[in-house]
Amino acid sequence: MACAWAFLSGKGGTGKSTVALCAAVGLARAGQKVALVDADAGVRNLDMMLGMENKIVFDLLDVIEGEATLEQALGPVKGTPGLSLLCASQVRDPSEMTGDALCALLGSLRERFDQVVVDCPTGIGAIVQAIMSCVDEAVIVTTPDDIALRDADRAAGLVSQRGGARARVVVNRVRPEYVKRGLQYAPEAVAATLDAKLLGAVPEDEEIRRAALERRMPGEGEGGRALASLALAMLGRPAQETQRRRLFPRLSPS
Ligand SMILES: Nc1ncnc2c1ncn2[C@@H]1O[C@H](COP(=O)(O)OP(=O)(O)O)[C@@H](O)[C@H]1O
Ligand SMILES: [Mg+2]
Secondary structure (H helix, E strand, O other): OEEEEEEEEOOOOHHHHHHHHHHHHHHHHHHOOOOEOOOOOOOOHHHHHOOOOOOOOOOOHHHHHOOOOHHHOEEEEOOOOEEEEOOOOOOOHHHHHHHHHHHHHHHHHHHHOOEEEEEEEOOOHHHHHHHHOOOOOOEEEEEOHOOOOOOOHHHHHHHHHHHOOEEEEEEEEEOHHHOOOOOOOOHHHHHHHOOOOOOOOEEOHHHHHHHHOOOOOOOOOOHHHHHHHHHHHOOOOHHHHHHHHHHHHOOOOO
């Protein structure tokens, strides 16, 4: 039975899709069979980020309504063996997808894959609430500033209220020099505030933005390495800690 991960955020634009996508690719590169689910009906973007927008024929609603099988709707990601993408509908009314039906579908994916990675819609609406009740790990993606943190705190509240999932946090767009100057919080402080285990910290890196524009995975820079090491942390492997020390040498406990 697969482990199911949901990536959520209180605020939009914190890097949820970037982090979920890179985590899923990393898991597949580590040999896992991975289903990546874009649950953001109407404003999905993982298909575009993967250059697959013309290849997706069937979506989550088609499967829920029996118009297509899961196998028909799952698109294999070219260049990443083991990774398949399943998307919410881009054109139908988002309210047509109920939380119960989505959870049942995630259950079917769990039986077929080693890991299920869900990119949630922004915020803590009904679909996100439903997803929280049927995944194992809820990864809150936030930036280390007051505004994002206030919204992340609401997301953390939802996770604990729903009970089922374990709360984790990825702190994205960290600028170590800002942390030193007290303009951003240290990743550990963010995790403590949210009462969630720190899964990883990703620096602000222009290469991440450029890679997204060019529709490729980030290269070997600090940002790319931090994103790649998230998958290892998800698998309980230690490389992430080494990576974090390199990125934030003064912020890590000795
Ligand atoms: N660590 C980072 N450094 C630089 N740019 C980033 C970083 N993380 C995300 N971005 C960029 O920020 C934008 C929003 O990211 P995205 O993953 O779409 O956020 P969300 O899914 O939370 O709305 C994208 O252009 C993405 O390339
Ligand atoms: Mg997104």
